[in-house]
Amino acid sequence: MKNMFKKSIYLLGLSLALTSCTKDLDVLPEDDDIFTAEAFYSQPGAYERALAGVYGNLSLTGTQDAGSSFLQGIDAGTSQYGRCLWYLQNLTTDEVIWSYENDPGTRELQRTIWTANNPIFLGMFSRTMAEVALANEFLRQSTPAKLSSRGVTDATQLSNIATYRQEVRVLRALAYYNMMDLFGKAPFVTENDPLNFRGPEYNRQQLFTYIENELNAVIPDLKAPRTNVYGRLDQAMARMILAKMYLNAEVFIGTPKYTECVAQLNQVIGAGYTLSSNYFNNFTADNHISPEMIFSLQSDGVVTQNFGPTTVMINGQVGSMESNGVSLGVGAGGWGGALRLRKQFVQKFEGSAFASDARKSAILPGSRNIEITDIANRDQGYILAKYKNVSSTGVAGPNSTFVDTDFPLFRLADAYLMYAECAVRGASGATLAQAVTYVNALRERANNGNSSANISAADLTLDFILDERSRELHWEGHRRQDLIRFNKFTGGSYNWAWKGNGVNGIAISNNLKVFPIPTNSIAANPNLTQNPGY
Structure with a gap:
């Protein structure tokens, strides 16, 4: 079954106010159907439903329709986890632009x-800290003492709950x-703290140490890669978080950890994942069956309707002139040209090496001008057709607005490119020969098995890897982080259209490498301080 949760999952909220990081964003019950904790956990399947609630916060925003939110005072459209993540990691970069600048x-x-x-920022900060609050409450309610007091003695159930934890x-x-x-x-709060606790501020070093220790502690007790129910995580997903941390450790804590990154990647790559034979099958309505998917954010046009990243991207991809929504599995007009490509991304596919590259085929120039001199002019700039609400066999999703397409948070292709980068950066345990093999596997997949676009070790430079990551992983929530790691985000060494509010791009200050702490969050938690430059 693709979806492990339904809209009723937020019974996890119970009658409690699970506070995130700001008082006005408490997770509160919305109706009289919310039970007390003891009443809820006395029901059959309660712990499974509570677990689904923690996962569900990554896809849903509230207990009712797609427009509802359990975060008080925040719109669902600006607080959906995957959508906010995509906005912050992609809309801030050279890959995409949003036409409707009146949208808050x-x-x-x-x-x-x-x-x-x-x-x-407020939506992302609050939704993410709500995830912490939901996780903490599950851990409070599933301790051995709690289970014993509720008469939970079945060995299988106890084992399952231990895994859930x-x-x-x-x-x-x-x-x-x-x-x-x-x-x-971030404000740091665990299950050992009381509800409504205003956590102390943890900096990057403190968070890095905590996350590293936490993941290393739980990995042995997680399910082996590719053995869990789809939509639930396993050892490989946890290792991908560690690998991402180590890849960016020089940014996060000032200490390179590329060798540690390779150690995690080798475990993931060796876990039985394989590249999908068709690049675009990673972005279809049935992409949950892709053999390279490590972890995704679920979307379903019937069960888990949400204004998440794939609903936004697929409806937004529909061109203002093309009205190509039917081919993407949504309404013909979609959202009327909401999303377009900045010139600098399109230019990464220039040259004979990309003449037959399938990834380039998703870029639709038509009669359009590559330049975007007026953001409000939806006819300027090329459009993309990477994501579709259509299955790999051509069957459209059941809903023409809310899509069935999951958002690929981690997939094998990313692990390949991360390994290649570590090899170039001199990581122990990584070889340039193996890195070339991984990159060429992606190149051959993009060229229908043809090796004409393959590279050699001499081609494997950091600039090449940064561009190849964009060619392979565009619109997948990685670009901002990648540009920062390669020292291309701030400053003026690499500019793109509308960077710094200049039509051709201008230099921006280094403080923009981190986002500001939302004003409301600081007002509600006196332990939080603002980032420099804001």
Whole structure:
């Protein structure tokens, strides 16, 4: 079964106010159907449903329809986890632009002129800390003492709940990883703290140490890679978080850890994942069957309707002139040209080496001008058709607005490119020969098995890897982090259209490498301090 949760999952909220990081964003019950904790956990399957609630926060925003949110005072569209993550990691870069700048927060993000009052920062900060709150509450309610007091004695159930607890700890670690990456700090709260506790501020070093220790502690007790129910995490997913931390450790804590990254990647790559024979099958309505998917954010047009990243991207990909929505599995007009490509991304596919590259085929120039001199002009700039609400066999999803396409948070291709980067950066345990093999596997997949676009070790430079990551992983939530790691995000060594609010791009200051702590969050938690430059 693709989806492990339904809209009723937020019974986890019970009658409690599970506070995230700001008082006005408490996770509160929305109706009279919310039970007390003891009543809820006395029901058959309660722990499975509670577990689904922690996972569900990554896809859903509230207990009702796609427009509802259990975060008070925050719109569902600016607080959906995957959508906010995509906005922050991609809309702030050279890959994409959003046409409707009246939508709260988007103008400032894509022009890199944001402030601490941007609602998307508040949405991401609050949704992520809500994940921490939900995880903490599950851990409080599933201790051996709690289970004993409720008469839970079945050995199989006890074993399952023990596994659930390890998975929830990974989900909490993922949330803190996002906070470390995006904001550089976070209020730190665990299940050992009381409800409504205003956690102390942890900096990147403290968060890095905590996440590293937490993941290493739980990995042995997680299910082996590719053995868990789809939608639930396993050892490989936890190792990918560690690998990402180690890959970016020089940014996060000032200490390179590329060798440690390779050690995690070797475990993931050796776990039985394989590349999908068709690149685009990673982005279809049935992409949950892709053999390279390590972990994804679930979406379902019927069961888990949400305004998440794939719903936004697929509807937004529909061109203003092309009206190509039917081919993408949504309404013909979609969202009327909401998303377009910045010139610098398109140019990464220039040259004979990409003449037959399938990844390039998703870029649709038509009669369009590559330049975007007026963001409001939806006819300017090329469009993309990478994601589809259509299965690999051509069957459209059941809903023409809310899509069935899952968002690939981690997939094998990323692990290959991470390994290649570590090899170039001199990591022990990684060889350039193996790195070339991994990159060429992606090149051959993109060229229908043809090796004409393959590279040699001499081609494997850091600049090549940064561009190849964009060619392979565009619109998958990696670009901002990659540009920062390669020292291309701030400053003026690499500019793109509308960077710094200049039509051709201008230099931006180094403080923008981390986002500001939302004003409301600081007001509610006196332990939090603002990042420099804001």
